[in-house]
Amino acid sequence: MQTITEKILARASGNSKVSPGQLIEARIDIVMGHDVTLPPAIAMLERHGLDRVFDPERIVITPDHFQPAKDIASAALHKRLDQWARRHKIRYYYPIGRAGVCHALLPEQGHIRPGEVIVGGDSHTCTYGALAAFATGIGSTELAAVIATGRLWFKVPASMKIELVGHLPEGVYSKDVILEVIRQIGTDGARYMAMEFTGPALAQMSMEARMTITNMAIEAGAKSGIIGFDEVTRAYLQGRLKGRQDYVVFESDPDAQYASHITVDCSKLEPMVALPHLPSNGRPISACAGLQIDQAYIGSCTNGRIEDLRIAAGILKGHQVSIRTLIVPATPAVWKQAADEGLLDVFYDAGCVIAAPTCGACLGGFMGVLAEGERCVSTTNRNFVGRMGHPTSEVYLASPATAAASAIEGRLADPRRYL
Amino acid sequence: MPTAHVYKKDHINTDEIIPARYLNTDDPQELARHCLEDLDSSFVQKVRPGDLIVAGEDFGCGSSREHAVWAIRAAKVGAVIAQSFARIFYRNCINCGFYPIELPNALELIDDGDQLSIDYQQGLIHNLTKGRTIHFDPLPEFALQIIRDGGLLEHIKKGQSMQGGRSK
Numbered sequence: 001m002q003t004i005t006e007k008i009l010a011r012a013s014g015n016s017k018v019s020p021g022q023l024i025e026a027r028i029d030i031v032m033g034h035d036v037t038l039p040p041a042i043a044m045l046e047r048h049g050l051d052r053v054f055d056p057e058r059i060v061i062t063p064d065h066f067q068p069a070k071d072i073a074s075a076a077l078h079k080r081l082d083q084w085a086r087r088h089k090i091r092y093y094y095p096i097g098r099a100g101v102c103h104a105l106l107p108e109q110g111h112i113r114p115g116e117v118i119v120g121g122d123s124h125t126c127t128y129g130a131l132a133a134f135a136t137g138i139g140s141t142e143l144a145a146v147i148a149t150g151r152l153w154f155k156v157p158a159s160m161k162i163e164l165v166g167h168l169p170e171g172v173y174s175k176d177v178i179l180e181v182i183r184q185i186g187t188d189g190a191r192y193m194a195m196e197f198t199g200p201a202l203a204q205m206s207m208e209a210r211m212t213i214t215n216m217a218i219e220a221g222a223k224s225g226i227i228g229f230d231e232v233t234r235a236y237l238q239g240r241l242k243g244r245q246d247y248v249v250f251e252s253d254p255d256a257q258y259a260s261h262i263t264v265d266c267s268k269l270e271p272m273v274a275l276p277h278l279p280s281n282g283r284p285i286s287a288c289a290g291l292q293i294d295q296a297y298i299g300s301c302t303n304g305r306i307e308d309l310r311i312a313a314g315i316l317k318g319h320q321v322s323i324r325t326l327i328v329p330a331t332p333a334v335w336k337q338a339a340d341e342g343l344l345d346v347f348y349d350a351g352c353v354i355a356a357p358t359c360g361a362c363l364g365g366f367m368g369v370l371a372e373g374e375r376c377v378s379t380t381n382r383n384f385v386g387r388m389g390h391p392t393s394e395v396y397l398a399s400p401a402t403a404a405a406s407a408i409e410g411r412l413a414d415p416r417r418y419l
Numbered sequence: 420m421p422t423a424h425v426y427k428k429d430h431i432n433t434d435e436i437i438p439a440r441y442l443n444t445d446d447p448q449e450l451a452r453h454c455l456e457d458l459d460s461s462f463v464q465k466v467r468p469g470d471l472i473v474a475g476e477d478f479g480c481g482s483s484r485e486h487a488v489w490a491i492r493a494a495k496v497g498a499v500i501a502q503s504f505a506r507i508f509y510r511n512c513i514n515c516g517f518y519p520i521e522l523p524n525a526l527e528l529i530d531d532g533d534q535l536s537i538d539y540q541q542g543l544i545h546n547l548t549k550g551r552t553i554h555f556d557p558l559p560e561f562a563l564q565i566i567r568d569g570g571l572l573e574h575i576k577k578g579q580s581m582q583g584g585r586s587k
Binding site: 023036037039040043044045048049050065066070071073074077121122123125137138139140141142144145148149153187188191192218221223278363364365369382384385386387391 | 429430432434435438439440442443444445457458476477480481482483484485486488503505506507510511514515559561570571572573575576
């Protein structure tokens, strides 16, 4: 009677079973670092005389937050990261040119396997749970510890079951679903827990759509988000894995124990917008349409994959945007695919800015920072005070479809009239 | 005597503690200059060494940036007392050797400007202004060991397994 999360953690810690609350030391299968959190970890390793890596095949590195370098200070971070990765012969280092938004890049490039334990120096590492893995975000000190030892302590999380039922109506996407879940349970509704998503609505979703859901588990305070293995998972992994080709499939037992359980009927949902300044401030578009905005941003680890760009292009085709609109494909492969499919032409014709893969604008770093009092409709995952720029600016979280429709109208808009 | 800086607010997130516009450096002194900037721009002027931050639920939610802990520590804050903590921030504190004090009714027991002294061994906060002693649940032993060692990396160097016992 174990959940998938407990089974994965039991295997990684060499136990036959583990229980919520138990402290374990787990073997780490993959560790991810980027340009903000890894350079300080490198400095710590050097300072502590631990300048070693546990396995150069199991460390994946990409600069993404401020890449290409936004200023001299971030160029220095990239330089430290680049020199260290080359010196330690990190096999899966994605230098600028191949670098992309980490949580889009690692699954796309075949680094995420079911049944494994993955940690990353970034809170949205929980994204990888869409592939039936245990994945969680860590800080720089832990990143350093894992790089040196390949191990990390965990408290086994209790699991929360989120059952998604009903067909998604047209114009409603997985982003709307996760905004509704977070609206219901709050930004700490799953604090310290593993959010396990199940149900027939999920079965109909593509792997990319599922990643949007697990990506935002942290916005409910969760340690991880996870989705069980199925045919969609198998098809996504086919021919994609780098290095080791084997993986282990675990599933939750029918009598597994959950700390809580909610059901969301997707057929009743409208497009959702999370108003400032918490991701839990979700409202149906009918309750907030018409609010004037200054910028639309389509990209990020939440919604910067090819399917997201296809949805946005489907709305924007034949229209002109009336506000600043940024399109940021999350990885170089997404960028190329969008070019090959003619999506970049659609964005250009509509009057959008098309940028290189970066996290930049999502966190108010660069490439789309907001001025005092400006409002942005954004496909990202956080709308905290000052998140995308000036402390008085505002972020409205929405799906790529809602962001694209809003870009056309210059105000929050229902995408369903453009379908 | 350490003074409490009370923020009667839940979900104070790491973007408020250290905005991402300053994440192009990991220099603690530089980060400290912007500590809590988007929450309270006067904080760095008024904080004195050893002072305490007191807040509501879910303190430190959001990004995994350990820069948030470094900024608070380099601003010479003695400890953060919150009604609850977001999990990555909580782990980051322990792994940096910085004690996170969880106190479920902190906002009822401590007012802005109260003078506090903390006894970590006994798990006691003496509120000198109110003449009251408050008990808090100490961290589990393995976490205390990491803090005593000065952080996770120091702990590993001492040959301790991460669960607290000797590694084999």
